[in-house]
Amino acid sequence: MPGYDTSELVCLRCRDERTRCFLNAVSGRPYARCVKIRRLAKEGTMTESTNEFETDDIIEEPAVVAPHTIDRRGFLRGVGATALLGSLAALGGCAPAAQKEPANAEAVAEPLSVDGTEDCDIVIVGAGGSGLAAAVEASEAGARVICVEREAAAGGGEAGVEGIFAVGSRMQEQEGVTNLSTGALIRRELEAAQQRVNGPRYVDMVHNSGENVNWLLDHGVTFMSVDADNGTEKVFHRFEDDKGAVGYVPHMLKAAEDAGVDFRYNTLAKQIVMTDGKATGVIVIDEGGKSIQINASSVIVATGGFAEDFEMVSKNDINTEDAVYVGMPGHDATAHNMLIAAGAKDYTQNTAYLMALAVRGLPGYFEGGKFSFLIGVAAPYSIWINENAERFVNENFSQVNAMLMTVPTWPNKKTHILMDQAMLDIYMNGEQSAVDQLNDGLASGEVLKADTVEALAQAMGVDATALADTVERYNSYCAAKDDADYGKEAEFLMDFGTAPYYGFHVTPDVQVAIGSIQTDRNFNAITDAGDSIEGLYVVGVEGAMLWSNIYTINIAGGANANNVNSGRMAAKHALSRL
Template sequence: MRNSTKKILGVTICILLALFCGLAPLVKKGASGKSYVANAQGFGGNIEVTVFVDGDTITDITYEAPDETPSVGGVAMSNLKTQIIEEQNSNVDVIAGATYSSTGFLEAVNAALNEAGVVADGSNGSKTVAEDYEGTADIVVIGGGGAGMTAAISAAEEGKSVILLEKNSILGGNTARASSGMNAAETHYEEEQGVEDSVQSFIDDTMASGKNMNDPELVKVLAENTSGAIDWLDSEGIELNGPLATMGGLSANRTHRPVDADGNIIPVGSYLVDKLSARMDELGIEVHTNTAATEIIMEDGKAAGVKATGSSGNNVTIHADAVIVATGGFGGNMDKVTEYRPDLEGYISTNVTTASGDAIDFLGDLNADFVDLDQIQLHPTVVPTDGTLVGEALRGDGAILVNKEGHRFFNETGTRDEVSAAEIEQPTGNVWLIVNQDMYEGSAVISKLEKGGYLVNGDTLDDLAKAMEFDADATAALKETVETWSGYVASGVDEDFGREIGAVKTDLSSGPYYAVNVGPGIHHCMGGVKINTSAEVIDTDGNPIEGLYACGEVTGGIHGANRLGGNAVADIVVYGRIAAESAIEYIEK
């Protein structure tokens, strides 16, 4: 017994000596101080943050956020972590395009700091001041949304050196917010799913939606190249292989959508951004975020590079043989929106704030021509409190819209301008979009709306009506409306509004039910800089500006007076590739 006691005492003394001598530390290097854990709601789900502090200093921040999109929310949180630690300041701005992930992350960080009793106000931190930068590439791309990334990848895959400048601190732009899908005609997916479609039908639908204000040649090239764009995406490992859907104004189920590993339909935008940004990393494309272009460098009448400003005011100069502008629209800049459309003052926007229309200024300095700048689209299903977009494909799949009196009031799959106008005419304000459990199953879009707290629900229509705060008359009307709609689905004919029934996947005859309050919101700028079918920027004399190309929402003429849902993604991929091909051809000449 005495020997055992001696052994235990000896071991204890050795451990203590080891601790004092630093031979066997029990705390990992870098994990200095205490740690505090807090949680908050992000875009997709819970964000758990652990903040490490040593005295009043934040030494590290770790986080678990499995439901946030890696290339959007994930990158945003990583950038915020770096900024907070460098500046020792948790009172920083959210990142445009990742508002919910940023807000949740910052809420959790501040809750943890509050528990720690630490005030992180920047008093013991320092801002990093970036140096001026000058670089050279074959092609410089301005804008890191879907069009810019597509152009950059296409050029890099042909062996060209590419530098991409992005105003925001993350890539994605408005593309990250796209929810429904990509329109394409005569694709292998349509053939595999038995969908009859044609390029001419695509053209006809697009022209009709645009009130024939569209440039027919631009539309023709768009339609003819969508199948090839799908094939290109396939080759990049970006498969839009989910069940085909229809959108308002389409004459065929040509909206291509992605699915996750479990077969659930997921938002197309975040999926594209994830895949495209990963491909850019693989190709080693040089990217400068927090860098806003201010001027196109011109030499002998030809585009020869870009001047830009970094977030700390440093100058960035890129010399290049060709320039591709893919800065998006101006729907995030209400001053510009109301300049062209005073009647839209007061509407909420679905756009990221960095969609501010900078290119109108720096391209205008080059005498570039612009078309249809007053053609600004309202999307009919936008959450009025914060601009969250509710995907149009939900209506194509079978969701209905009812006003606060419980009645349907329009063809839900009409074009966006028509449905928005019908909503505005409702005497009771915003309206409700209703789905049921049949639609909820397999839809990551609806699931995210629920996680974000946007849905009300009920096992029965009476329960749903109560959650929507309907009175007795509206409740009775809602029940009659759904019963009538179910009958229309069974007969295949919408006798009230002539809605196409063929694509509907549920008749809403059984619950549980879910609803989200929606109304019109500023969504897309159909107008922009004038281009030709080679994506060359055209000046006010009708001539191409040599070495200068544009693609995506920064351009005008493709969508006319109203853009079809699903055509924006088609636009960014088709004309992003064309801009790269044209720039390469120009350089090699």
């Protein structure tokens, strides 16, 4: 297993613990994009003296590929008719009417010359959760599979995944969990989504889930428990060590390698080869910078979404100005754009997000942060204000779903969470690490502290009169035990009046964009007209249509259940075409 050593799970550079620095659990080596290192570097607090390692020790992002000279003969050889039409039209400044303009149109439309070709039965793009499931399914059935992965090792976002949803698994049988109603689970999820998601896709995912987890068990995937996670039913199958980097990725990678899958790391897929409206391969830039066309009867794209591309994210009306990407590397919009250029239908108007609130500069969700992630759900007695010093929500709203936490803040220019000393004392609960983090926040200026409401307003840069009005109004609701504006439960209505006062400037930590391309029930990409694109499959979160704008996590581990299910279903369908 190249680049994968589970005995060394500590980032050698930031020396963080594996539970807090899972990016490096994948490589076991210092990683240029370790969350902590990136944050320190951004803040300018990582200096030469704290960096004990030479830069050579750091695995850099895949080298920027030198622009290819447009070689018309190579280009004609390399791409099929549909791609050619689109590319030539784009060169002439006149894209075909049916073709959408991808966000990064130039990069996609650039026709790629080809330095060489290879053949296989099925080519898979992405060696994360869904790509590995597809690779194992296809290769064990005898297909010749090439799996290209842009990063130096397999894993993707799956390395950080805690577990997977299932009903009817052997683990549940052993625990005596046998009375779950699949219909009730699906109904609840569809109702939570206001019926704006794909019903049949839920039926497939839920009904296949037990067999899928049994299949994972048969392939050596290791779990530590089946529990309810943040829900009410015991459906969450928790990976060993609470992360896919330990429980899922190494075992599925080994199964795929044992079955003969040819993994190509540091290899970026750039263009789908289209021939007579069918996908017949993919053009990749390999480790050495060569452009290779891999011909196959089917292409399965398992690329994990575009959350790293904030231009795309901001199209969902999310103010990304102060946001930070904290997901795994390798999730820009290259794959999305490549699929749109191949004629696939856009789903980004419905993209849902795995996203949390954070106080910039303080330890984040994966680093045991007291004021990041938790602050959105664990301080319902606080007051949330926007840049106009207005409340805008019942501060207890995200109790029903932690993934709602950032949603009402999306359009805000600035969001502050306010606590007075009495509230903060409850929140800190006497924890020394919380005190340390608070002091760091005060020192960096992301947490403001003042003895009066007026001074706090000035420190936060909001109108002092407006804030005084908001506080007065809120305190009157506390006295009346009735939040006349947002209906916050009386038990969380706490008078804001014990100085000093604190304002926590919170911004989104963006982890995963879920849903970017529309697919049919076999996970074939579809065109704008709704027709399936033969030979082209989009699986995992890139092709997920189970969420529409909101990541409803009532079915704990549902995204990962979809990763495995979509990977397997697409592989089976691709096998039927051989």
